[in-house]
Amino acid sequence: IDVRTPAEFAEDHVPGALNLPVLNDEERVEVGTLYHKDFFAARKLGAALITANIASHIHENFLDKPKDYSPLIYCWRGGQRSASLGIILAQIGFKVHVLEGGYRTYRQTVVRDLEELPGRFKFLMLSGKTGVGKTSILHKLQQQGEQVLDLEGAARHKGSILGLWAGETQPSQKAFESSLRSSLAQFSPSRPVWIESESSKVGLVQIPAHLFQQMRAAHRLELHVPMSWRIRQILRDYPHFTQDRVRLKELLGKLRKFHGARKLDYWFLLIDNSRWEELVESILTEHYDPAYSTSVKRNTEKGHNPTTLHVDSRTVIGLCEKYTAGRIAKISK
Secondary structure, three states: OEOOOHHHHHHOOOOOOOEOOOOOHHHHHHHHHHHOOOHHHHHHHHHHHHHHHHHHHHHHHHOOOOOOOOOEEEOOOOOHHHHHHHHHHHHHOOOOEEOOOHHHHHHHHHHHHHHHHHHHOOEEEEEEOOOOOHHHHHHHHHHOOOEEEOHHHHHOEOOOOOOEOOOOOOOOHHHHHHHHHHHHHHOOOOOOEEEEOOOOEEOOEEOOHHHHHHHHHOEEEEEEOOHHHHHHHHHHHOHHHHHOHHHHHHHHHHHHHHHHHHHHHHHHHHHHOOOHHHHHHHHHHHHHHHHHHHHHHHHOOOOOOOEEEEOOOOOOOOHHHHHHHHHHHHHOO
16 A cells, blocks of 8 residues: 555556555645644644545545455655554554555665566567567467566557557656566566567666666567558557547657658648558658667677568468467577
């Protein structure tokens, strides 16, 4: 149970934690402001607000809990906020634990583990140009029981200028790292971990340095599929952009410094006339494919030659079954 404010919880929290704030965002500011003027008055106000909030939480969240219910409670540093809820729940008869050091202790664990955990695993990197279907293949591998570290899922971003998930905002850097640490901590070092080829940043979040170092050294499987299949895949994955032409133009406008006004005008013309296949092919060949080639050269250690997989639209969906059962098993040894 995370008793910090909703804003603190939104920035980052222990995965799976329930947010039951003993002070909301406005109340914390109110008490903190008063604290600097009148310490004793602030203590009284804080106690009044906290007890009212705890009473509400008990009615809404604890009346149905059995006697052996045993929550772990934390606040920012394991201080008065977590103790206030912990004392009352303990007096009720629950077996309560308060995280020593609070969220700060948890955050220190995340930082430490992201330095240590990546070195324990053998990573296999699935790479390929935009639209080859890397993410969907990784999801199929995961469904088959393979260990997959889903960077784009954790970042809620596909790693390109058009990559923000529809209707989503990206997590904070700390929340991104919490998600990665949580996944890595559940993996077995005796089996390979699949990961998608990414630059050091996925949207606005940065891949932790030790993890990215292991990614650069990973054995890489590079997918090659026909352009026509890539176009269909992208139109399927990004339907929201064909429905919001203003937003699409706004995002493509950020590429003006790379491709000039004439190219942007051409892309806007294709958008205005719903010539989506032509638009996607032009953006791929003019922007994404050259960017991919540059990124691979920059982020792959010398001497690491990829295993190249040439597939067509009929076989790409069956790729996981084929290679997980046979060739992927050999590559992973």
